[in-house]
Amino acid sequence: MNASPKDLTRAVPRVSALDAPSAPPSPAPAKISVRGLNFFYGATQALFDNSIEIPAGSVTAIIGPSGCGKSTHIRVYNRIFQLYREQRATGEVWIDGANVLAPGVDLIELRRRIGMIFQKPTPFPLSVHENLAYGLRMHYKMSRSELDGRIEGALRAAALWDEVRDKLHRPGTALSGGQQQRLCIARAIAVEPEVLLMDEPTSAIDPVATARIEELIAQLRERYTIVIVTHNMQQAARVSDFTAFFLSGRIVEFGATTDLFTNPKQKETENYVTGRFG
Amino acid sequence: MFVLVAMTAILLELFHHSRVSLARFGWGFLTSVAWNPVTREFGAASSIFGTIVSTVIALLLAIPLALVIAMFLVEVAHPRVARPVGYGIELLAAVPSIIYGMWGLFVLAPVLAEHVQPRLQAIVGGLPLFSGPPMGIGVFTAGIVLALMVLPFITAVMRDIFTLVPPVLKESGYGMGATTWEVTRKVTMRHGMRGMVGGVFLGLGRALGETMAVTFVIGNDHRIAASLFASGNTISSTLANEFTEASEPVYLSALVELGLILFVVTLLVQIAAQMWLRRLKRRLGADL
Amino acid sequence: MRRRPVWPRRLADAAVKAASVLAAALGLAMLAWILAVVLQRGASALNWRFITGMPVPPGAEGGGLANAIVGTFLVTLLACVIGVPIGMMAGVYLAEFGAGRTLAALVRFLVNVMIGVPSIIIGLFVYTIVVLPAGHFSGWAGGVALSLLILPVVARTTEDMLALVPNPLRESSLALGAPRWRTTLHIVFRAARSGLLTGVLLAVARISGETAPLLFTALNSPYWPRSLSGPTANLTVTIFNYAMSPYPNWQRAAWGASFLITLGVLALTVVSRALARERTR
Numbered sequence A: 001m002n003a004s005p006k007d008l009t010r011a012v013p014r015v016s017a018l019d020a021p022s023a024p025p026s027p028a029p030a031k032i033s034v035r036g037l038n039f040f041y042g043a044t045q046a047l048f049d050n051s052i053e054i055p056a057g058s059v060t061a062i063i064g065p066s067g068c069g070k071s072t073h074i075r076v077y078n079r080i081f082q083l084y085r086e087q088r089a090t091g092e093v094w095i096d097g098a099n100v101l102a103p104g105v106d107l108i109e110l111r112r113r114i115g116m117i118f119q120k121p122t123p124f125p126l127s128v129h130e131n132l133a134y135g136l137r138m139h140y141k142m143s144r145s146e147l148d149g150r151i152e153g154a155l156r157a158a159a160l161w162d163e164v165r166d167k168l169h170r171p172g173t174a175l176s177g178g179q180q181q182r183l184c185i186a187r188a189i190a191v192e193p194e195v196l197l198m199d200e201p202t203s204a205i206d207p208v209a210t211a212r213i214e215e216l217i218a219q220l221r222e223r224y225t226i227v228i229v230t231h232n233m234q235q236a237a238r239v240s241d242f243t244a245f246f247l248s249g250r251i252v253e254f255g256a257t258t259d260l261f262t263n264p265k266q267k268e269t270e271n272y273v274t275g276r277f278g
Numbered sequence B: 001m002f003v004l005v006a007m008t009a010i011l012l013e014l015f016h017h018s019r020v021s022l023a024r025f026g027w028g029f030l031t032s033v034a035w036n037p038v039t040r041e042f043g044a045a046s047s048i049f050g051t052i053v054s055t056v057i058a059l060l061l062a063i064p065l066a067l068v069i070a071m072f073l074v075e076v077a078h079p080r081v082a083r084p085v086g087y088g089i090e091l092l093a094a095v096p097s098i099i100y101g102m103w104g105l106f107v108l109a110p111v112l113a114e115h116v117q118p119r120l121q122a123i124v125g126g127l128p129l130f131s132g133p134p135m136g137i138g139v140f141t142a143g144i145v146l147a148l149m150v151l152p153f154i155t156a157v158m159r160d161i162f163t164l165v166p167p168v169l170k171e172s173g174y175g176m177g178a179t180t181w182e183v184t185r186k187v188t189m190r191h192g193m194r195g196m197v198g199g200v201f202l203g204l205g206r207a208l209g210e211t212m213a214v215t216f217v218i219g220n221d222h223r224i225a226a227s228l229f230a231s232g233n234t235i236s237s238t239l240a241n242e243f244t245e246a247s248e249p250v251y252l253s254a255l256v257e258l259g260l261i262l263f264v265v266t267l268l269v270q271i272a273a274q275m276w277l278r279r280l281k282r283r284l285g286a287d288l
Numbered sequence C: 001m002r003r004r005p006v007w008p009r010r011l012a013d014a015a016v017k018a019a020s021v022l023a024a025a026l027g028l029a030m031l032a033w034i035l036a037v038v039l040q041r042g043a044s045a046l047n048w049r050f051i052t053g054m055p056v057p058p059g060a061e062g063g064g065l066a067n068a069i070v071g072t073f074l075v076t077l078l079a080c081v082i083g084v085p086i087g088m089m090a091g092v093y094l095a096e097f098g099a100g101r102t103l104a105a106l107v108r109f110l111v112n113v114m115i116g117v118p119s120i121i122i123g124l125f126v127y128t129i130v131v132l133p134a135g136h137f138s139g140w141a142g143g144v145a146l147s148l149l150i151l152p153v154v155a156r157t158t159e160d161m162l163a164l165v166p167n168p169l170r171e172s173s174l175a176l177g178a179p180r181w182r183t184t185l186h187i188v189f190r191a192a193r194s195g196l197l198t199g200v201l202l203a204v205a206r207i208s209g210e211t212a213p214l215l216f217t218a219l220n221s222p223y224w225p226r227s228l229s230g231p232t233a234n235l236t237v238t239i240f241n242y243a244m245s246p247y248p249n250w251q252r253a254a255w256g257a258s259f260l261i262t263l264g265v266l267a268l269t270v271v272s273r274a275l276a277r278e279r280t281r
Helices: A070-077 A107-113 A128-139 A144-157 A177-190 A207-220 A233-239 A257-262 A267-273 B004-020 B045-076 B079-094 B097-124 B139-164 B167-175 B180-209 B212-218 B235-245 B249-287 C007-045 C048-052 C066-097 C102-116 C119-134 C139-164 C167-175 C180-191 C193-208 C212-217 C235-244 C248-280
Strands: A030-041 A044-055 A059-063 A087-095 A114-117 A195-199 A225-229 A242-247 A250-256
Touching: A030 A070, A030 A225, A044 A070, A044 A087, A044 A225, A044 A242, A044 A250, A059 A070, A059 A233, A070 A087, A070 A195, A070 A225, A107 A114, A114 A177, A114 C167, A128 A144, A128 A177, A128 C180, A144 A177, A177 A195, A177 A207, A177 C167, A207 A225, A207 A233, A233 A257, A242 A257, A242 A267, A250 A257, A250 A267, A257 A267, B045 B079, B045 B139, B045 B180, B045 B212, B045 B235, B045 B249, B045 C007, B079 B139, B079 C007, B079 C248, B097 B139, B097 B212, B097 C007, B097 C235, B097 C248, B139 B180, B139 B212, B139 C007, B167 B180, B180 B249, B180 C007, B180 C102, B180 C119, B212 B235, B212 C235, B235 B249, B235 C119, B235 C212, B249 C102, B249 C119, C007 C248, C048 C066, C066 C102, C066 C139, C066 C180, C066 C193, C066 C235, C066 C248, C102 C139, C119 C139, C119 C212, C139 C193, C139 C212, C167 C180, C180 C193, C193 C248, C212 C235, C235 C248
Parallel strands: A059 A225, A059 A242, A114 A195, A195 A225
Antiparallel strands: A030 A044, A030 A087, A242 A250
């Protein structure tokens, strides 16, 4: 399977120069609009006044040195941080016209609409088939044949169908690392989300499998809004349309990927992408 | 999920009900040696004495053994040997208490009476500690059996401590030209001293509460004797032996009061151990 | 400065190493001795009649302990039915919902304390709250006593096993939109499945060998355990009674019962250890 070459000319208008690290105006509608997000681990503040507009139907990469808050930031979008009592977020995160940080938001529906892939593949201790059926059965009512059809569709979309079609009832943990991660992607897509959050999805995967997953991301771009955290700048340059650069909990710069890498506006951005620190 | 609150309640109940049938002998109960169901005089002193002595013997035997066995398993033995040996030592903990009792009474005691005790007496018989007829059962035997029962637990804790010592520390020791024993003594034990104390507490708690094995071999004699070979009793052995015979309320509540004493003591040991371990954890966290 | 002679240090080292080997050997030898004795004396008392027959008066030949075998089985089962679910629920609470809460810390503390309470005290306690009010000994009381023993052990191992499940696995399920209880029940439990089973089996092994608590609650009986509301026959108290008696055939029967108990407990222990090793493969 060959990935369609990234066609830069069609997508993104140039972003204008900015003095403040806030969201640039862009004609593509923003799927996720963050305003003034602050995040706390207990008494320690980790994110400072983050504001960003993630365009719909594109791949946005979030880069920055370790510990600068990249993962923390996207974990606010689906409120998965709420699992831990001492973690708090203030500010607004608007997705499709609703602030997800407001009280009274339907968490279950929110999490269906936002899928999450983790750094280490997390197949459930179930068969491949059951891994995918888990979410489907939870959110939808359907017949057995519909279920099988959906599962096949998700696996195809994740470019995994051919490899597992005769292993559907083997445990998910029996697959290779790269396959497991694609299984997690399939699992997330199966419930028809609109957004996919990926937290360093290939850092625990070998290079060959990484390449396949990057191809997959390129294919998925049209149907979903993808936000991918990565510490690998080359990966960001390869797969993303937009890039945000984080440093010490703040968004330093945000723009089209080619612009940010070839012509960064901020000094710190330039230092990072040229490898002076990292 | 709040059936666990029931647990809290249960523990409190335990405490409360143990007091319900408190005897009215006052503090003298603790020091009186008398134990005469006929004249209705009861005193806990001999039971307490027996409990303490047998536990002390058990720990004196078990702790050094556990230390050395842990060293064997972690430092000396080839890994392929260490696994089955360690497993075997752990199996000692799986043997039910009553089986220890059976073995102790029918097998160990005669061996001690015929071979070990006379020889010991030949050597140190002058000491009141080893005087008296070598019957095989008694506080000494109880101590040995208890030591065997407690050994696997203390060994397991020590083994964990030894394994948890950061290799760099050990390597620094060896790198200076120390022998294995020296490294163990100066580096490992010093580093893990607190954990080892926690293990000792654990063993202590178990030894105090051990019933069946001790009951079989201790002889059920309500007296305080100077000799290790004499028979005696522990709180738990008395409870086990005499409970079904307690016909009168006074007898019964004396027994229950004994139980209360044991409960309070083990509770204190447990709490002390818990607090010790918590300080240990905090300290380990700080050290890292 | 003068160099300290090396040879005493080497000697001490060798001596301690030799002592360590001896100590380990001693421990194993004791284990082997005990098991050998039980095997030898117990096997000679075992025959088909022993397992299926009923007890006979002292001095008479033959006779068996079928009632005690069944009784032990019943009381242990009762204890599991009561103790395992509650213990597991407590463990789930501690592992999944308890982080940082003071209530959880208190519960954890109490669980640890409960594990350390001597079994005879538990027996005494159940005596005062079940037997005395009821006016008679019963198998129910025995089951309750044993359940109090098994509950904290199961709670602790459940908590430990569940805590081993990595957080990203939980988060994956939540991120799909699953509610908390579903995540815990379907995903976390399955991930920790063999560890949980091991813990339960080990706890069962432990309580099936217990004597002291039953002494105060179920006592013993020479009759078939038709119902649990009277004194109930069981192997462990039988061993106690028979062994302390002066009758040789009863003593022999005690060895036979010892053999059975040891066999059962060791089998459970070995099986659960084997299961644990399977998991880590």
